[in-house]
Amino acid sequence: MDDFVAWFQHNGGVLDTSMMGITDFPGSGRGAVALQDIPENHTIFTLPRSLTLSTQTSTLPSAFGFEAWRKHKLNKGWVGLILCMMWEEAQGNQGKWITYLASLPTQFDTPIFWSDEELQELQGTTVVDKIGRVEAERDYHEKLAPAIKTRPDLFPFDQIDPWYTLHRYHITGSRILSRSFNVERWEGEVEQDAEHDTRANTSIGSAMDIDDSVGEAVDEENSERDSDDEEVEDALDIAMVPMADILNARYDSVNAKLFYEKHHLHMVTTKPIKAGEQIFNTYGDLPNSDLLRRYGHVDLVPCPHLKGALGNPQDVVEIRADLVINAVCGDVSNDETHRERIDWWLDEGGDDVFIIDADPIFPEALTSFIRLLLLTQEEWEKTREKRRPPKAKLDLQVSLLLRRIFEKRLSSYQSLDLEVDVKLLAFGSFTLNKKHAIIVRLGEKQILAGALETLRLMDAALSDAGNNGSKGKRRVASGGTTGEGKSKRARH
Numbered sequence: 001m002d003d004f005v006a007w008f009q010h011n012g013g014v015l016d017t018s019m020m021g022i023t024d025f026p027g028s029g030r031g032a033v034a035l036q037d038i039p040e041n042h043t044i045f046t047l048p049r050s051l052t053l054s055t056q057t058s059t060l061p062s063a064f065g066f067e068a069w070r071k072h073k074l075n076k077g078w079v080g081l082i083l084c085m086m087w088e089e090a091q092g093n094q095g096k097w098i099t100y101l102a103s104l105p106t107q108f109d110t111p112i113f114w115s116d117e118e119l120q121e122l123q124g125t126t127v128v129d130k131i132g133r134v135e136a137e138r139d140y141h142e143k144l145a146p147a148i149k150t151r152p153d154l155f156p157f158d159q160i161d162p163w164y165t166l167h168r169y170h171i172t173g174s175r176i177l178s179r180s181f182n183v184e185r186w187e188g189e190v191e192q193d194a195e196h197d198t199r200a201n202t203s204i205g206s207a208m209d210i211d212d213s214v215g216e217a218v219d220e221e222n223s224e225r226d227s228d229d230e231e232v233e234d235a236l237d238i239a240m241v242p243m244a245d246i247l248n249a250r251y252d253s254v255n256a257k258l259f260y261e262k263h264h265l266h267m268v269t270t271k272p273i274k275a276g277e278q279i280f281n282t283y284g285d286l287p288n289s290d291l292l293r294r295y296g297h298v299d300l301v302p303c304p305h306l307k308g309a310l311g312n313p314q315d316v317v318e319i320r321a322d323l324v325i326n327a328v329c330g331d332v333s334n335d336e337t338h339r340e341r342i343d344w345w346l347d348e349g350g351d352d353v354f355i356i357d358a359d360p361i362f363p364e365a366l367t368s369f370i371r372l373l374l375l376t377q378e379e380w381e382k383t384r385e386k387r388r389p390p391k392a393k394l395d396l397q398v399s400l401l402l403r404r405i406f407e408k409r410l411s412s413y414q415s416l417d418l419e420v421d422v423k424l425l426a427f428g429s430f431t432l433n434k435k436h437a438i439i440v441r442l443g444e445k446q447i448l449a450g451a452l453e454t455l456r457l458m459d460a461a462l463s464d465a466g467n468n469g470s471k472g473k474r475r476v477a478s479g480g481t482t483g484e485g486k487s488k489r490a491r492h
């Protein structure tokens with residue numbers, strides 16, 4: 001670490017060594033610690049943009065030729081930055097970032113490195129479909145490997161192994177996944193290939209956002225990015241930011257953020273921090289499925305939705321539209337009338353994945369989608385004519401279908417029984433990967449158990465409404481109460 005700090009300072013970085021130290025935190029690797037009480041709004045370090053490592057600051061794209069860079073599609077997604085980082089590392093002591101790169105890990109706990117047996121433990125969770133190994137390897141074989149073959153002067157044959165292997169490619173990709181920042185260019189900054197599409201094709205997104213110090217501070221919710229945002233991220237903006245990537249993160253614990261100006265980036269405290277406390281950045285307070293996939297760890301804090309037991313309040317369950325269709329339509333899910341409705345729903349911008357979270361509210365879109373599938377032919381024709389999806393009203397029929405959907409979703413996990421996982425975690429002994437897999441799947445199953453309990457309470461309310469003589473007329477409106485409720489989503 002001493003080498004790294006000396007390198008940082010030698011290259012224009014300024015670290016307030018009276019305030020911030022770097023130390024090991026058991027279970028989290030290196031992190032930053034407050035050496036004395038730090039007030040809010042204090043700059044703990046600053047670095048010039050030129051010290052960040054990106055396709056803008058590495059000299060490889062210009063040495064390779066911008067035209068050829070684009071021809072090999074190295075300007076799209078992360079493959080260009082991966083190649084720059086591999087190349088910088090292969091330069092040995094000649095490379096500007098060699099001391100920084102040498103300080104980065106070469107081993108990761110992320111599922112992309114897991115065995116098939118370990119991945120089996122994640123079955124049913126949101127992680128499985130998002131690992132992106134196949135897509136990443138396609139980029140390696142179709143873009144990176146052909147590109148380096150064309151320039152033996154830049155990538156000498158005897159350097160291919162060890163510097164440009166598929167294994168190195170995965171390590172470098174994982175460094176980006178867990179440590180990169182989205183550093184927007186300063187307005188008016190010249191782009192080296194501005195006229196070309198530089199959108200990231202990511203199944204993976206940069207690890208952290210930073211704030212524009214002259215703009216409004218971005219509040220936490222707005223700074224969280226979902227997978228849609230990841231897809232439109234500009235590859236030119238993704239950068240490795242030495243020193244800033246030493247900060248760990250924990251749910252609801254952020255006390256420092258990275259801000260940018262035209263020539264410099266600053267890590268500034270956003271709260272007072274006591275001597276001895278950890279200095280935390282934010283990774284966006286993600287669900288454990290995303291934390292595991294991108295960073296290789298999970299967050300466990302006391303959760304209100306678990307009556308104070310440990311979990312991640314941000315956990316979610318994704319329910320794909322095809323599961324809903326199958327639960328509602330069964331064997332006839334592929335017939336003409338359903339196909340027509342599903343195509344219309346998607347054309348109108350409807351969701352194809354519904355997110356259930358710990359909030360005691362179901363997504364309105366899920367109820368609306370179920371109702372769309374249940375419409376009579378006449379009602380469907382009217383709906384299509386008006387171009388308005390059905391209202392998200394809950395009745396016993398919809399409630400029954402929701403139950404079927406949640407139960408089907410529950411059955412997709414490696415082990416169905418919640419209690420088995422709770423006991424495993426309390427008394428079992430296993431590898432870190434298996435422990436993480438159990439935590440992720442248990443968190444998702446607990447959300448589904450909560451959703452089923454909500455349905456039970458709603459069914460009781462619906463039956464009461466029926467018994468009060470309004471059967472067939474009054475429905476439980478979104479909001480979980482009878483009658484005229486106008487809220488758009490159904491409550492727990």
Ligand SMILES: C[S@@+](CC[C@H](N)C(=O)[O-])C[C@H]1O[C@@H](n2cnc3c(N)ncnc32)[C@H](O)[C@@H]1O
Pocket residue numbers: 027028029030031105178179245246247248249250294295296297298
């Ligand atoms: C941006 S780096 C932070 C520096 C890192 N600890 C190191 O030693 O280089 C992100 C990585 O730190 C670790 N990490 C960060 N926050 C953590 C936490 N709350 N619990 C466990 N590990 C954490 C994870 O391995 C993650 O991939």
